[in-house]
Amino acid sequence: MKKLNGMRIDLTVEALRRLLPMKEPADVALRRFFQETRAGKSERAFAAEAAFSILRRKMMIDHLIEKSGEQGTPRKLVLAWLSRIEGMNLKELHPYLSEPEEKWLASIKAIALDALPFEARADLPEWVVAKLKQHMSTEDILSLGRAMQQKAPMDLRVNTIKTKREEAIAIIGGEATPYSPIGIRIKDKFPLNENPLFLEGKVEVQDEGSQLLGFLLSPKRREMVVDFCAGAGGKTLMLGALMGSTGRLYAFDVSEKRLEKLSPRLKRSGLSNVTPQWIQNENDIRVKRLSGKIDRVLVDAPCSGMGTLRRNPDLKWRQSEDSLDELRKKQSSILEGASVLVKPGGRIVYATCSILQEENQAIVSHFLESHPDFRLLDASEILKGQHIELDTGKYLELRPDRHGTDGFFAAAMERRQP
DSSP, X not given: OOOOOHHHHHHHHHHHHHHTTOSSOHHHHHHHHHHTOOOOHHHHHHHHHHHHHHHHTHHHXXXXXXXXXXXXXXXXXXXHIIIIISOOOHHHHGGGOOHHHHHHHHHHHTOOGGGSOHHHHHTOOHHHHHHHTTTSOHHHHHHHHHHHTSOOOEEEEEOTTTOOHHHHHHHHOOEEOSSOTTEEEESSOOOGGGSHHHHTTSEEEOOHHHHHHHHHHOOOTTOEEEETTOTTOHHHHHHHHHTTTOSEEEEEESOHHHHHTHHHHHXXXXXXXXXXXEOXXXXXXXXXXXXXXXXXXXXXXXXXXXXXXXXXXXXXXXXXXXXXXXXXXXXXXXXXXXXXXXXXXXXXXXXXSOOOGGGTHHHHHHHHHHOTTEEEOOHHHHHHTTTOOOOOOSSEEEOHHHHSSOOEEEEEEEEOOO
């Protein structure tokens, strides 16, 4: 815990007041709030870290406050977090508390966590827990939920056309990721955008789980490859490096704004085989022109993001069963549209950063049932062929409590030869 003072508490309270309507991504709302304040850099860093930590544990904190007979105002959320989550005692907090607040916090301290509902202890929405219970034990769900409550490390991907992992670690520190042969894990975040390695395009921020998706696709030199939902291009850049900057790599996305963010990253990377391409939808004429010509297609589909709650805890309130139904329709449609690109003998990888089977196995099973010309490949065998010892079965299923990554799902499929 960084040095506490009244100003930092007040700034965190105001930050939460701005975040709690949950009408936009928390990082966006927080950035806008800090632009309007005159707080110093260290105060902003404290408030940001505290606010996200509170969001990760908010369901538990809300239930503690409710059991105390009070309502969860932003200030009460901050004080309860300092007391129950950060473990500060009343003597440490005394300078910042009124007499009623001190008595109230003493009552909060006395509440046993076992008295809280299971969903609050796991800090997962009821509808998510209900879906997970269909195929997971309560102990397993609690293990997953508790891992989601922790701050995520910063994972970097080494740009292998510019440097080697050992050289990057010697300069930047950190440690080798356990699975990805090109990943570095940094436990304590620092201003990476000021670091020479980043500015020279030798490293990029990318979760280890996301890196493993690239190895599952395993593009080869001189192939034609499509990153179908490229976004800002993190996976695109990795695929381009795996291809040795040869062949042709299309970065498709329906958002021109997201693709624009790829430009400076692409320039830093030194890659010359990437073609960013805006498309209107999965049935765009630009897609149809490449029908049956592509060796490898990555579909990192838009999803609920329930595997990224360490980084995006606000999604627990911004997603719902209704939004999940809409996402499932979109996911099926995107996979269908992307599949026409794959040539016989080619590979398509469908991936999400979700832990929900409705977005994962269910989408793949439906696709395979309606497309007998595709077959499911064994993800663990593909990774083993690249000297990555990670066996989660035929599907790649990653979890923070088991693998230290964000929650990811991926299925590799091959188009049969006629």
